[in-house]
Amino acid sequence: MAVLWMESWWEVLLTTAVILSTALTFVLVTLPSRYSSFDHLEKATGDVSKDANSRAESAVTVQVVVLGDIGRSPRMQYHALSIANHGGKVNLIGFVESEVHPDVQASRSIKVKPLHPFSKRWQTNNKALFLLIAPLKVLWQVWTLYQALGYRTRPSKWMLVQNPPSIPTLAVAQLICFLRNTRLIIDWHNFGYSLLALRLGPQHPLVRVSEWYEGFFAQRATAHFAVTDAMTKLLKQKWDVDASPLHDRPAEQFQPLTTQQRTSFLSKLAETAQYADGLETGKWKLLVSSTSWTADEDFALLLDALVGYSAAVAEDSNLPRALVIITGKGPLKEYYLKRIRELNQENKLSSVVVTTAWLSTEDYASLLGSADVGISLHTSSSGVDLPMKVVDMLGTGLPVLGWSKFEAWPELIHEGDNGCGFESAEGMTILLKDLFGDGGQRLQRLRQGALKDCERRWDDEWMPVAGQLLQLKP
CATH class of the missing domain: 3.40.50.2000 (Glycogen Phosphorylase B;)
Structure with missing residues (x-):
């Protein structure tokens, strides 16, 4: 019995060893190939005689x-x-x-x-x-x-x-x-x-x-x-x-536009064409925000601020109306589009038009160059990151208004120079009224600061x- 038991265990161990050995061999044979500077040199030049310095x-x-x-x-x-x-x-x-x-x-x-x-x-x-x-x-x-x-x-x-x-x-x-x-x-x-x-x-x-x-x-x-x-x-x-x-x-395609380029673009883009004349005369102002429609950007804050601004326009006819274009894709987009429809039905955005767009890189760069103000709602989950969208905006000389209640914000926006920060919907409404309500002088100062900031490139x-x-x- 002991001999039979030993033979059985020996067969089990031998079979296990063969299986593990086969598996190990398969893994080793199929492992990804390793990097070698010599291999890359040989592939590029066809010359296998190069010395170590050449490699x-x-x-x-x-x-x-x-x-x-x-x-x-x-x-x-x-x-x-x-x-x-x-x-x-x-x-x-x-x-x-x-x-x-x-x-x-x-x-x-x-x-x-x-x-x-x-x-x-x-x-x-x-x-x-x-x-x-x-x-x-x-x-x-x-x-x-x-x-x-x-x-x-x-x-x-x-x-x-x-x-x-x-x-x-x-x-x-x-x-x-x-x-x-x-x-x-x-x-x-x-x-x-x-x-x-x-x-x-x-x-x-x-x-x-x-x-x-x-x-x-x-x-x-x-x-x-x-x-x-x-x-x-x-x-x-x-x-x-x-x-x-x-x-x-900013990358090279994000550049300031000339007056002629801006006029041409606003006239041909579907989202702005019907407002082009008003944007040229200043009766309308163009605001742009880019988003991935995620939880770290509170678009309810933007909508509340726009409701406040629309009410301000109703009280002060000297204030321009606002066209707001939001670009991007993401999981919360439909939720906020539904909210925008509800606000329009309640007549709370009578002096504001909010629309969304998905644009090519070229058209997006031109849209930023044609806008009056860029909006960033990035709240930063860590407090130490910054949104790339703000960099793109500044690259076209576009002043930025953004959520500023996090540590890294001053690394990008110099308050009152190339943009302004806000920490509430009411704060954003006040900024919009200030920038658009004094004949645009403060907004022009911000634009000049943004144009200086855009000179350093990626x-x-x-x-x-x-x-x-x-x-x-x-």
């Missing part, structure tokens, strides 16, 4: 990763364009749900690698359902991101990852970087855990786990960029992470920081 001069290769819509991630597109314009090669990886920047599409040095999105049928704003569906969405994102980074693109010297989203991006990126001999750079736009707290509350266990996760992988990256000085300081205090501040700056900021790290040539 170091091969083209810089970068995977630029955003676990979101590439078309609505201007900063990551600007990263890709700057790398390509300075001699690098880029795989731009993300979801393609809207129009990608035309220069990205035209560049021979940038390859867009689309991610396969999680089914929209499973998206929900219900808190209970979100907790059930979120793990499934994360598993799907892990698989599609791993495939794209590890198998659908060649190994790169660098990987530049947008954060947030943090889960599962940072974990997958770190694993691929380890397997492929790639150096990881995290580009900090905000914090993933602070955005999750908007949905679940700051004390929720998942928020605390997300915060730990974010810090754990942050400490293992090669380098970091942050959008503000305040974020740089917080990363150091919180996780002892040394980040280089890399402020957003590449001026990018090259001394990111370009130097990546060792790209000016």
